[in-house]
Amino acid sequence: MSATASQHYDIAIVGAGPVGSLCALAHARNGARVALLEANPKGSGRLAGEWLHPSAARVLRDIGIDADQRPRSKPGKGFVVFPEDGSEPILLPYPDGSRGLVCDHALLVSSLRDAAGNAAGVDFVPYARVKAVDDERVFFSANGAERSLVAGRIVGADGRASIVRRSLGLSTEPMLCSRMLGVTIRGAKLPFESYGHVVLGGPGPIFVYGLADGCIRVIVDIPPDLWKSKGRNGFLSESFARFLPGGLERVFIEALQAGQFQMAANQLRPRITYGSPRRVLIGDAAGHYHPMTAVGMTLGFGDAVALAGTTDFRDFVAERFRASRVPELLAIGLYEVFADRRTEAAALRFAIYRGWRTNPTYRNRTTRILACEDLSVTGMSLAICRTVAWAVAGEISQSFRPFSLRRARTVCHALAIRLWWLLRGVRQLQKARRGEGKEHERTRDILARTFPHSMSSGASGSHPPHRSTRCKSGI
Ligand SMILES: Cc1cc2nc3c(=O)[nH]c(=O)nc-3n(C[C@H](O)[C@H](O)[C@H](O)COP(=O)(O)OP(=O)(O)OC[C@H]3O[C@@H](n4cnc5c(N)ncnc54)[C@H](O)[C@@H]3O)c2cc1C
Known part of the structure; x- marks a missing residue:
């Protein structure tokens, strides 16, 4: 289906990333008419969040997304920290045996988008780039045409450079924390199955987790003052690889040399506002942090569910600040x-x-x-x-x-x-x-x-x- 100027929606969501797609689903389950606009559907193949804490995994289950049944996903039991002095690793399991979820980012987003697109009441418009927003209208281009639609509430789930955020006069100027390099290694095992391995000792922390049987992701955090593109592989091999546990050093260097990596910038924007009752900000558009504690999607899913669950914007804001x-x-x-x-x-x-x-x-x-x-x-x-x-x-x-x-x-x-x-x-x-x-x-x-x-x-x-x-x- 397509969204047109003649259509009026209860909610227009800008951005069908993990948070916007879940927000569309949660509103549709409550009977709302939703437009979900996505500028770049293929962008979900980038290096981004894959670790969900148990509460976020529960949200997915409750809404009927069975991401844990798919390939390239695994349960997450908690964390294991490898101190820099080489002493015994410290196990930090989730309380009460609860389980998180680790899922390939693109797969997670496509599961959520498919579910949102198929839900009654949702018009998903791919390749719709939103160009301007006011209190009731969204202006966007799709298939070479300039279009607009009207909605009772506009939700900015459009990530760190959110146009909805900018429409409110708020800054989207990036504050760079560090950069990350994500290396995918096949045919390797981790010492602590289903745990997120936090490895210290190098110039920045390393986060390692299993995505599927025999497939692991090594995420290396590189401080901005040490970032360089020339000689990067040599620097990473020398400065980080030797700290990797369980004989991963060699396979990490091989994967690096084979170019099996992606890069991302980490930015910081603490949450100080959720916008206004007519233009609400959720997920990374509201705030984002360094991903080491993996809270981005867990907080974003909480925003989406809380917004769908209340009509009072003040209650939503109070609940989300508290959470x-x-x-x-x-x-x-x-x-x-x-x-x-x-x-x-x-x-x-x-x-x-x-x-x-x-x-x-x-x-x-x-x-x-x-x-x-x-x-x-x-x-x-x-x-x-x-x-x-x-x-x-x-x-x-x-x-x-x-x-x-x-x-x-x-x-x-x-x-x-x-x-x-x-x-x-x-x-x-x-x-x-x-x-x-x-x-x-x-x-x-x-x-x-x-x-x-x-x-x-x-x-x-x-x-x-x-x-x-x-x-x-x-x-
Ligand atoms: C390297 C890295 C590792 C991370 N690891 C974790 C982790 O393990 N766990 C975790 O919870 N979080 C992690 N995060 C953070 C997590 O990726 C984000 O919190 C999450 O993706 C935010 O989802 P979102 O839907 O709010 O925004 P996004 O994922 O940024 O999605 C926004 C969507 O809006 C679309 N869009 C943007 N502008 C427009 C426009 N003008 N019109 C229409 N559409 C538009 C984009 O194309 C995109 O699809 C990590 C982040 C990075 C960079």
Whole structure:
């Protein structure tokens, strides 16, 4: 079917990526008339999200998508972390034996699009590039013709460079965190079947997971200052390959040399708004983070289902801020702690490893936060306080060794500053409970300063200087 100017829809969704397609399906199940517009159907073959936490896997099952029954998909049992000192890997299974899902991105998107396109009430228009949006009309080109349609609500599920976001006067200027290279290896096995392997020690973290029997994906995170196209294979082989577990080093280098890889840029845009009641932003259009904690699609699916489940935009906004705050902070914070090469970040990392190894409550809390199931900011703040306290205690105990006092003093000072920003952020959060926009931006900014790198957007008031340039604006 085709969407035309004469047709009026309840909902027009710009972008049939994973989140837009699920949003179309969820609205159609509630009886809405939906137009789903997609500019570039083949774009889903790019390197993008493949790991879904259990809550997102449940959303798919509940809506009738059986992605787990298809080839190139596997259950995800949780994570296993390989510390940089070569010590024993640390297993972080999902709580209560729940299962996530790992699925080839293109396959996941095509399953969702097919289901949306076949659903009663949905008009899916492929190759429809939206060019402008106002409060009730969407202007797009399709098959060489300029067209428009009218809708009661327009949903921007059009990703990081969202045109719906821009139509609201909001920035889509990219803030580059790092780049990623995804290598596909066939005929190899992982040491921990169905676990996501997080490997530390190289210039950036490595994430490895199985996609199908004998097929694994190695995702290498490359900091922007180390990115180069000339001599890249040599650099990757030397700097990353030796940290790979289970004899993957050789097959990784071979796959790299055979050109079996794709590249992607990682960007950061914290959620500060969901748009307006007539032009709603969801998924990556609302916000996006470094993918190491794999929350992009889980949060996006949550947006889609919540939007279809309520008519009150304010309720939707309140629910989504509540659901996204902790996963967002974890995505920003954990990546920064894992990628940062400074001494205080290393002290935090070793405190985290120690906590995971020795304290089951701490370990369970981490996996619940990772899985987007523990949404308590207080709980997360306590976990961070505890980590900082362990790191400080570790430094103090080492300071009695010769020449270690100075280092301990520097590290403890840096950690005390983080703690101070955390406490300020949590206090600000109490004020911003239902707020949006500036209040939220300020809270988020203060809390982000808890972590080593902080974000590059400036908050008013005095604050410690940013010592990193990892997130570069405008690249
Ligand atoms: C390397 C990498 C690894 C990742 N790994 C994970 C992971 O393991 N788990 C996870 O949850 N997340 C991961 N993510 C993030 C995840 O890919 C995104 O969160 C997810 O794709 C967002 O879905 P979306 O539908 O909001 O946006 P997108 O996937 O960007 O889809 C937007 C759609 O809108 C279309 N579009 C854009 N502009 C227009 C227009 N003007 N008109 C019409 N259509 C338009 C696009 O063609 C596209 O199909 C990863 C990201 C990267 C880069």
